[in-house]
Amino acid sequence: MSPDTAAAAPAEFPARARQPLRASFEFFPPKTEAMEKTLWEAVQRLAPLAPTFFSVTYGAGGSTRQRTHDTVVRLKRETGIDAAAHLTCVAATQAEVDTIARAYWDAGIRHIVALRGDPPSGMGGRYSAHPGGYANAAALVAGLKRIGDFEISVAAYPEKHPDSPDAAADLENLKRKVDAGADRAITQFFFEADDYLRFRDRAVAAGIGVPIVPGIMPVSNFQAVSRIAGLCGAKVPAWLAELFRGLDSDLDTRRMIAATVAGDLCRRLSGEGVDQFHFYTLNRADLTFATCHLLGVRAP
Secondary structure, eight states: OOHHHHHHGGGGOOSSOOOOOEEEEEEOOOSSHHHHHHHHHHHHHHGGGOOSOEEEOOOGGGTTHHHHHHHHHHHHHHHOSOEEEEEEOTTSOHHHHHHHHHHHHHTTOOEEEEEOOOOTTOTTSOOOOOTTSOOSHHHHHHHHHHHOOOEEEEEEOTTOOTTSSSHHHHHHHHHHHHHTTOOEEEEEEOSOHHHHHHHHHHHHHTTOOSOEEEEEOOOSOHHHHHHHHHHHTOOOOHHHHHHHTTOTTOHHHHHHHHHHHHHHHHHHHHHTTOOEEEEEOTTOOHHHHHHHHHHTOOOO
8 A cells, every 4th residue: 555545545535334433452460650651641541432342462582571461450440441451472371371371360361462472582592392291372362261261362463473474374274372261362453454454355265253453553653663573574665664764853754654654544444444552561551542532443
């Protein structure tokens, strides 16, 4: 999708009744007092939009385990909104992971985002299963279902996970996670609507019947997102690079472009029947809130 076609997208929406759009928001656990303040300011800004859930990430090797737990429990307690904890297979035995899952259950958390996880060295490192641990996300999903009737979200990759040999193998892996009990898949961020739409069609043809929720990352720091995209296998189109060219020191313009690009992507997907979106907020509310406003996701 080029910028020209993106700009034309709103006029192409079919004139038909639509389901109300729904959004969910992802945060990461704060490391400092200042970061905690920023996080809770974002929560207060986004909670009135009545998200379907908040999710909280989990550091490589379980490095944010306690902070993830504390943030999830506080989100649930203070907002009343469903809060989902990320949980990975990395650097822990099955018994250790099961203990964490039971602690979430005992704390009233019923939603887990079950992931294989990045290796302790971080994204781009070589992954190997922990001795005595869950081998992969499908095994983790099955293990969680043995512990309790968790609602489980898993990851999906419209442009293929970088560790998968090919797109077919990647889709087979997603089906294994769904067959093990996953309730929905949330995609890695992407910038071309057609990449998601092709992936959704292939997933349906493969017998994957759960919702595949597009993961949306509004981009204001283009260089940072480009680095992340390179590690996780997401494509950065040339037209997007051109939009941000020459704006390194112009934050206000970058933010306006970011909201426009994310809004156009979401509206194109909405026109193709998508009614759920998951936003990678990076613990800031402004761009996500603006994109939701463009979509009509607003406080009651």
